[in-house]
Amino acid sequence: MKHVPTFIAGILAAGVIGTAAIGDGHADKATLSAVKARQSLMSLQAFNIGLLGGMAKGDVEYDAAAASAAAGNLAALATMDQSRMWPPGSDNATLGDDVTEALPAIWSADSKIGADAMALAEATAALQAAAGEGLDALRGAIGPVGKACGSCHETYRQAKN
Amino acid sequence: MKHVPTFIAGILAAGVIGTAAIGDGHADKATLSAVKARQSLMSLQAFNIGLLGGMAKGDVEYDAAAASAAAGNLAALATMDQSRMWPPGSDNATLGDDVTEALPAIWSADSKIGADAMALAEATAALQAAAGEGLDALRGAIGPVGKACGSCHETYRQAKN
Numbered sequence: 001m002k003h004v005p006t007f008i009a010g011i012l013a014a015g016v017i018g019t020a021a022i023g024d025g026h027a028d029k030a031t032l033s034a035v036k037a038r039q040s041l042m043s044l045q046a047f048n049i050g051l052l053g054g055m056a057k058g059d060v061e062y063d064a065a066a067a068s069a070a071a072g073n074l075a076a077l078a079t080m081d082q083s084r085m086w087p088p089g090s091d092n093a094t095l096g097d098d099v100t101e102a103l104p105a106i107w108s109a110d111s112k113i114g115a116d117a118m119a120l121a122e123a124t125a126a127l128q129a130a131a132g133e134g135l136d137a138l139r140g141a142i143g144p145v146g147k148a149c150g151s152c153h154e155t156y157r158q159a160k161n
Numbered sequence: 162m163k164h165v166p167t168f169i170a171g172i173l174a175a176g177v178i179g180t181a182a183i184g185d186g187h188a189d190k191a192t193l194s195a196v197k198a199r200q201s202l203m204s205l206q207a208f209n210i211g212l213l214g215g216m217a218k219g220d221v222e223y224d225a226a227a228a229s230a231a232a233g234n235l236a237a238l239a240t241m242d243q244s245r246m247w248p249p250g251s252d253n254a255t256l257g258d259d260v261t262e263a264l265p266a267i268w269s270a271d272s273k274i275g276a277d278a279m280a281l282a283e284a285t286a287a288l289q290a291a292a293g294e295g296l297d298a299l300r301g302a303i304g305p306v307g308k309a310c311g312s313c314h315e316t317y318r319q320a321k322n
Contacts, residue, residue: 037208040201044241047198051245069242076237080205081230084212 027095031087035100038085041077048073049145052131056139068132074145075128078121092158101158113156120148188256192248196261199246202238209234210306213292217300229293235306236289239282253319262319274317281309 027035048070054060055067089095091104106113123144130141188196209231215221216228250256252265267274284305291302 033208033211037205040204040208043201044198044205047194047201047245050194066245069244073241076241080234080237083230084208084227 027090027099031090031095032099034085034087035090035095035102038082038102039100041080041082041085045074045077045149048077049142049149052127052138052142053146055135056142062135062138064132064134067138068128071124071128071131071138071141075121075124078117078124082117097158103156103158106156111156113152116148116152116156119151120145123148188251188260192251192256193260195246195248196251196256196263199243199263200261202241202243202246206235206238206310209238210303210310213288213299213303214307216296217303223296223299225293225295228299229289232285232289232292232299232302236282236285239278239285243278258319264317264319267317272317274313277309277313277316280312281306284309 051060051070052067052074055062086102086106088107090100091102091106092100093104105111123141127138127141127145130137212221212231213228213235216223247263247267249268251261252263252267253261254265266272284302288299288302288306291298
């Protein structure tokens with residue numbers, strides 16, 4: 001989890017190094033690249049949690065090696081340094097809901113996104129250890145990962161209409 | 162690099178566990194998810210190598226912490242298990258160039274994609290160690306990463322028209 005503090009620091013310090021969106025409602029290229037990067041990261045998370053969720057629900061046959069690999073990917077993704085992926089001005093109020101669902105609250109002074117990121121890193125590390133140890137172990141460890149995903153999404157993601 | 166052999170094994174064994182595209186030219190949802198996952202992975206690689214390349218060229222001011230973070234991300238991405246991301250039938254001949262640029266040669270018996278993946282993992286591990294040690298160290302270590310990217314793309318990616 002060594003990158004998590006960097007992630008938090010990155011969010012907080014982003015005002016210094018971040019590339020802000022241009023004020024006329026159009027985002028600059030660097031901002032859109034950052035949005036694309038974090039969306040790519042979440043797409044990879046969804047791809048891996050999707051398999052594990054399918055196994056946990058019984059929709060996909062449990063396979064220890066595949067479960068372990070997917071959980072290992074989630075753990076690796078959770079430790080990635082995301083500081084450049086969340087520049088100020090990359091929220092949905094600035095860029096529009098069609099570009100990003102990231103709410104401005106992410107960048108607020110009392111943002112809990114660092115704690116959410118840490119919870120996800122801890123939950124995925126536990127899932128990585130458990131996923132290959134049988135279906136019951138997988139089922140026991142996947143809940144906290146889903147909870148970490150949901151906690152962040154409920155607070156910091158624009159709800160779908 | 163513990164995941165690299167899994168990646169290779171995944172490609173070779175994909176005929177057993179992979180989800181093939183439907184024969185009428187339309188891909189099934191699982192195949193498209195796999196394509197999206199690998200494209201997301203490459204998008205994240207591009208986002209991180211982009212910063213490091215910018216520093217190496219002098220377009221972006223060298224920053225040891227940022228360079229180290231980006232190189233760490235590349236190293237983490239290179240060790241991810243990609244076995245589910247390359248199911249048979251997810252090549253451009255099957256899905257079309259608008260869906261994927263992945264050439265069928267990736268899945269051929271003499272495919273060198275496993276060796277390319279291993280070269281990338283080794284090069285990114287070396288870059289991770291060097292990136293924070295000064296601009297000269299970064300410049301010395303980024304070449305092999307670019308070479309590994311290029312080697313795979315030249316052989317296994319559809320050339321742009």
